[in-house]
Amino acid sequence: MDKGKIFEVELSRWNPSGANPSAQIALPATPYELADALEKARITGDTVYSAEVLSCKLDYLPQFIAPDINLYELNHLAQRLSSLSAWELDCFEGMVMMDAVQTQYAPISVERLINMTHSTEHCQIAYEAHDDPSLGKFYADNDFVPALERVSDEVYEYLDFAKIGREMREGEGGVFTPHGYVVQNGEIASEYHSVDTRTLDKPDYAVLLQVTKGHFNDPAYDNETVVFLKLPAGDAALLQAVDAVGAASPEECAFSAEDCMAPSLTEKISDVLYASEGDCYGLVNELAEQLRQLETDNHLLTYKAMLAEAPGDISLEEALDLAFMTEEFELLTDTASPAEYAKVEIQRMLSLAGDNGLSLFCNLDNYGRYLLEQRATAETEYGLLEPQNGMTVDQCLNRPGQSLGMEMK
Numbered sequence: 001m002d003k004g005k006i007f008e009v010e011l012s013r014w015n016p017s018g019a020n021p022s023a024q025i026a027l028p029a030t031p032y033e034l035a036d037a038l039e040k041a042r043i044t045g046d047t048v049y050s051a052e053v054l055s056c057k058l059d060y061l062p063q064f065i066a067p068d069i070n071l072y073e074l075n076h077l078a079q080r081l082s083s084l085s086a087w088e089l090d091c092f093e094g095m096v097m098m099d100a101v102q103t104q105y106a107p108i109s110v111e112r113l114i115n116m117t118h119s120t121e122h123c124q125i126a127y128e129a130h131d132d133p134s135l136g137k138f139y140a141d142n143d144f145v146p147a148l149e150r151v152s153d154e155v156y157e158y159l160d161f162a163k164i165g166r167e168m169r170e171g172e173g174g175v176f177t178p179h180g181y182v183v184q185n186g187e188i189a190s191e192y193h194s195v196d197t198r199t200l201d202k203p204d205y206a207v208l209l210q211v212t213k214g215h216f217n218d219p220a221y222d223n224e225t226v227v228f229l230k231l232p233a234g235d236a237a238l239l240q241a242v243d244a245v246g247a248a249s250p251e252e253c254a255f256s257a258e259d260c261m262a263p264s265l266t267e268k269i270s271d272v273l274y275a276s277e278g279d280c281y282g283l284v285n286e287l288a289e290q291l292r293q294l295e296t297d298n299h300l301l302t303y304k305a306m307l308a309e310a311p312g313d314i315s316l317e318e319a320l321d322l323a324f325m326t327e328e329f330e331l332l333t334d335t336a337s338p339a340e341y342a343k344v345e346i347q348r349m350l351s352l353a354g355d356n357g358l359s360l361f362c363n364l365d366n367y368g369r370y371l372l373e374q375r376a377t378a379e380t381e382y383g384l385l386e387p388q389n390g391m392t393v394d395q396c397l398n399r400p401g402q403s404l405g406m407e408m409k
Contacts, residue, residue, distance in 0.1 A: 002026050006057045006078040011041040011071065013049040021336045023381065024054070027078035030259035030266075031203045034075060039301060040381040042333065057081075058089070064096060066107045072200045073110045076192075080117040091123035092116055094182025097175040114192045122186030129165070129181035136165030138181075144168075205230035206288040206295075207269065208259040213245040214252050228258065231288035238281070250281060257284075261291040261300065264307050265319060272316045283316055290323040299326040301333065305382040309393040318397050325396050333383040338368025341384055345371055 005026040012022035023040035025033060043049045051069050053062040058081070065074070084092065095116045099108055129135035136159075139145050145164060168174075174183030209229040229241045238250060247253045257269035265287070272280045294300040303326050307319065314322075335341050342364040371377065376392045378385040385393070 091120040118189040127180035132165035136161030206291040207231040305380040339364040342368035
C-alpha cells in the first residue's frame with residue numbers, strides 16, 4: 001500500500017447482462033481519482049455497487065466496515081485517519097474496541113467511526129497496562145484508587161491488583177488494546193453527519209497545483225506557506241499565488257500536482273515541474289485547458305483510455321498531442337471483454353448480411369480476441385479502445401522509427 005494511504009478498496013457492481021468490471025483504489029484519494037475509479041468500474045448515478053476493503057493500515061478495522069459503504073464517506077474516514085497522530089490512532093482503536101464489546105463485534109457505521117476521530121481528546125491511555133493485574137497496579141501506584149491511599153507498604157504488597165484492575169475496567173468501560181489500556185471519559189462527538197459526503201461536488205479545476213516558496217537556506221527569507229492554484233488559470237492568478245507564498249517571481253516557487261482530471265498524469269506533471277523548476281508551467285496550463293475542452297466535448301474518457309494504452313514513458317508534450325486526437329478512436333464503455341466485443345461485431349454483421357462466416361467462430365472469446373488483434377483494438381480499464389482510422393495510440397505519437405497505419409489482415 002502506498003505511503004500515507006489507509007485503505008486499499010475494490011469497487012465492483014453486478015451486471016447480469018455481461019462482464020462485471022471492477023476497479024481498485026487506495027484511500028484517501030483525490031476527487032478525480034475517486035471519479036476515475038468509479039468510471040473504471042462502470043459505476044454511474046444510482047448504480048448499486050460494493051466497496052470491499054482489501055487491506056488496511058489499521059488491520060483491526062475492516063471487520064467493522066460494511067461492504068455497502070459509500071465510497072465518498074469511506075474516503076472521508078481515510079482522510080481523517082491519515083491526519084491523526086500515533087497517540088490519536090491508539091485512542092481511536094480503543095474507541096472502536098469499546099463499541100465492539102458493546103455490540104458483540106457488529107459493523108460500525110462510518111459516520112460513528114468518523115466522529116470517533118473527532119473524540120480523541122476525551123480518551124486516556126495507560127501504555128503500561130495490558131491486563132487486569134498491570135492495570136490494577138498502575139492505578140494503585142498512581143493514587144487513582146482513593147481507598148488505598150492510607151494502606152501501608154507492608155499491606156500494599158499483598159493487594160489483589162488483578163481484582164482492582166478488573167473492577168476499575170468494568171466500572172469505566174475501558175478496553176485493552178495491543179498498545180495498552182484505553183478509557184474514554186466523554187461522549188462520541190457529533191461533528192460529522194453522513195449527508196455531508198454522500199456525494200462529491202465536481203472540482204472547479206482541471207489540474208490542481210500546490211505552490212510553495214523555494215528553499216534558499218535563508219531563515220529570514222524561507223517560509224512554509226502553501227497555496228493551491230487551480231488550472232487553467234491566467235497570469236493574474238499565477239502571480240497572486242506567487243505573491244501569497246512570499247516569492248518575488250514564479251522562478252522562486254516550487255510547483256507540484258495535487259490532482260488532475262486525468263489522474264494518470266498527476267505524477268508526470270509533478271515530475272516535469274520539479275525537473276524544470278517551473279519552466280513548464282505554460283505547458284501544464286495548456287494541458288489543463290485542453291482537458292477542460294475534452295470534458296465539454298465528452299471525449300475525456302476516451303482520452304484517459306488512450307493514455308492507459310500509451311507507453312509508460314510518454315512525455316507531457318506527447319500527452320498534450322494525444323489530447324487533440326481523441327476523434328481517432330471510439331471507446332466502447334459497455335464492452336469489457338473479448339466475448340462482449342464479439343457479440344457487438346456479430347450484431348453489426350447480422351444487420352448487414354446473413355451468417356457471413358460466423359459459424360467458423362463458435363467460441364465468442366476466441367472470436368473476440370481475433371477481432372481485437374485484427375483491428376488493433378486495445379483493452380483498457382475504461383473499455384475497449386477501437387481505432388477509427390487505422391492508427392494505434394503508439395502510432396499517433398509518431399515517434400521516430402514507427403510506421404504509420406496498421407496492416408489489415
